[in-house]
Amino acid sequence: TGAELRVLFKNSIIGTLILMLTYGIFIPNNWRRATFVIVPMALAPLVAPSLLGLTSPSFLSVSEEARTFDKITENSLYLVLGAVTAVFGTHTINTFRKEEFRARRLNQYHLTKKLGTGGMGEVYLAEHQLLKRPCAVKLIRPSLSQKPRVLARFELEVQATARLSHWNTVEVFDYGRTEDGTFYYVMEYLPGLSLQELVDRHGPLPPGRIIYLLCQACDALREAHQAGLIHRDLKPPNVFSAYRGARYDVAKLLDFGLVKPIKEEDSAVVTREGTVTGSPLYMAPEQIMRTHAADRRTDIYAMGAIAYFLLTGRPPFLGKDSMAVMVAHARDPVVPPSRLRDDVPGDLEKVVLRCLEKKPEDRYQNAEGLACALSACADAGSWSPVQAEAWWQEHEPRVLVRAIESSSSDQVPDPASSPSDPTRAEVDAPTFGASELEAVSEPSTAGRIDLTLSLGEDETRPER
Numbered sequence: 001t002g003a004e005l006r007v008l009f010k011n012s013i014i015g016t017l018i019l020m021l022t023y024g025i026f027i028p029n030n031w032r033r034a035t036f037v038i039v040p041m042a043l044a045p046l047v048a049p050s051l052l053g054l055t056s057p058s059f060l061s062v063s064e065e066a067r068t069f070d071k072i073t074e075n076s077l078y079l080v081l082g083a084v085t086a087v088f089g090t091h092t093i094n095t096f097r098k099e100e101f102r103a104r105r106l107n108q109y110h111l112t113k114k115l116g117t118g119g120m121g122e123v124y125l126a127e128h129q130l131l132k133r134p135c136a137v138k139l140i141r142p143s144l145s146q147k148p149r150v151l152a153r154f155e156l157e158v159q160a161t162a163r164l165s166h167w168n169t170v171e172v173f174d175y176g177r178t179e180d181g182t183f184y185y186v187m188e189y190l191p192g193l194s195l196q197e198l199v200d201r202h203g204p205l206p207p208g209r210i211i212y213l214l215c216q217a218c219d220a221l222r223e224a225h226q227a228g229l230i231h232r233d234l235k236p237p238n239v240f241s242a243y244r245g246a247r248y249d250v251a252k253l254l255d256f257g258l259v260k261p262i263k264e265e266d267s268a269v270v271t272r273e274g275t276v277t278g279s280p281l282y283m284a285p286e287q288i289m290r291t292h293a294a295d296r297r298t299d300i301y302a303m304g305a306i307a308y309f310l311l312t313g314r315p316p317f318l319g320k321d322s323m324a325v326m327v328a329h330a331r332d333p334v335v336p337p338s339r340l341r342d343d344v345p346g347d348l349e350k351v352v353l354r355c356l357e358k359k360p361e362d363r364y365q366n367a368e369g370l371a372c373a374l375s376a377c378a379d380a381g382s383w384s385p386v387q388a389e390a391w392w393q394e395h396e397p398r399v400l401v402r403a404i405e406s407s408s409s410d411q412v413p414d415p416a417s418s419p420s421d422p423t424r425a426e427v428d429a430p431t432f433g434a435s436e437l438e439a440v441s442e443p444s445t446a447g448r449i450d451l452t453l454s455l456g457e458d459e460t461r462p463e464r
Contacts, residue, residue, distance in 0.1 A: 012045045013075055017082040024086030024093075031091035038086050042079040046072060105129070106184055107176060109137055125189060135173055136190075140183040151183065158185045160256040163227055168220035169253045170240070190252055191243045191399055195310060196236035202395060204313045207345050208382030209249070209391075211374045213241060214307055216251035218371035221303070224253075225296045225367055231256060232294055234302035235282040236309055243399065249388035280322045281315040282306065285330040285358050297360035300370055304355020304363075311348070312340040316356060330358070347377045 020038050027034075105111065106126070113125040115136065126137040140154055155175075162172045174186040195213070198205065205213075217239050224231060231238075233255060240252040280288075284301035287294055308316045316335075317328035334356045338344040351373045357363045364370040374380065392399060 009045070009049070009075075012048070013078055016041055016045050016079065020082050020086040021089070024089040027090075028094065028097065029090055030094050031087050034087050034090040038083050042083040045079065046075060106137060106139075106178055106182070109135070109174075109186060111137060126186070133173075134189045135186050136188070137184055137186050154183060154185075157256050160229055161187070163229070164220070164223055164256075166220045166223040167244075168216045168251050169223065190240050192241050192248075192250075193396070193399070194237045194254075195239045195241060195306065198241060199236065199310060199313055204341060205310045206383065207311070207343075207348050207377070207379040209388075210307060210310045211348070211377055211380050212383040212388075213239070213249060213251045213310075214303060215371050215374050215380075217253060217303065217306075218367040218374070220251070220253045221299055222367040222371070224256075225299070229256070230294055230296060231299050231302070232287070233279060234299055234306060235279045236306055239306060243392075247385050247388070248392045249383075249385070280325045280329070281317070282309075283326060283329055284360075286360060288326045288330045292360075295360070296366050297363050300355050300363050300365075300367070301357075301360075303367075303370060304352050307348075307352045308334070308337060308356065311337045311344055311352065314340070345377060345379055348374075348379065351377065 020041050023037060023041075024034060029037075108129045109126040110129055111124040111126050115123045115125055117123075121138060121140040124137045124139065126135050127133065128135065140150070158172060158175045161170065162175070165171075170190065171188045172185060173188065175184070177183050193201070221231065221234075231253070234253075238253065238255045240254055241248075242250045242252050244250040244252070282302045282305040284294065284298040286292055287298060305316050308314075317325050317332065319325040319328055334353060336344075337349050337352060338346075351370070354373075355363055355370065364373060
């Protein structure tokens, strides 16, 4: 009836006003994006009566009053005022948020931009107040700061990385606790892309570039091994191709959160009972089978798996779930990269397949041996810093320009990837509990392979 429709239209106007104001006040956004959402909300009650009338002639006759000029003008006034108020509220609140964020400091570090969020905390782009040096600050969540095991893992990552000084290992600048009890550590900021991002964006890499990057990673790994540390979680997101020292394609090892002393007698496979540490897509058989403690050769296997990924665009093994992938690592033979890519050099393929041997004694026994084998490949000299700079200039010019601006003006470049990827300090993918497994799809010709499979401790592994 007409009376019921009048009540319905009135309620729709009131409901729309409440919805717009709620969105403007409680949803973090800037005014431009808010406008794109709020304007359609405001138009809906004005357009709906006419559209419904087209579908139902009987509705058209009883809704005539709602479509009069006076009623449309009255409703439009209410909705315009509500929309303007909501957008202005969004702008005002967003401005306050920005000012509060700019004012936030951690001792000598001024937080300037949020890079990403993980299971253990958040990573921010920051600047030292006096040195004006760009850096990445990793904060631990307040809810986790009271858990001794979480803090122990956090400290382990900091201390292990701080012990290393190699050019190709991410550098830690500082570690501390604020007055409000927030734990944090500060590391160098890396403009560039992780190896995962490189392949996801641009496909498999040329053999010469793979050798160029992995030889640098081997050098960093050599120092860690000589210091008595094994990484245990090497994977493409944890190796970064960065702009450092006016050079491109500088490999940087990240995420030493699962590092373990080689001489430690307790199991290097299980951090706590029933928990497997590492990423199944790049996990060595001995980490899965627990045949013996992980050692240098465990990292060699992971390096081979990374090389396989860089050559083919997929990890050595895929499966319907994590367990299937781990079983394949422990049992199945590796498909040679040349079956997936025609131009794989035979000498490089031999190096990769030797790294992926099931038995540790059949692999290269240390990082030096792997680096020598890579350097002996025919394509070892086919990629240079000059070619690296040319590639970045052609394919990732935003990273190139902003990285140069950073080095010349002390301004920090924005990451080239989406804001959801915090790998500018560390690569952040979803975090999983000890018993939670994320499936990896089998390769298809139509879509990209999901390479985010990981297994770890949810409270301490923001990088997964």
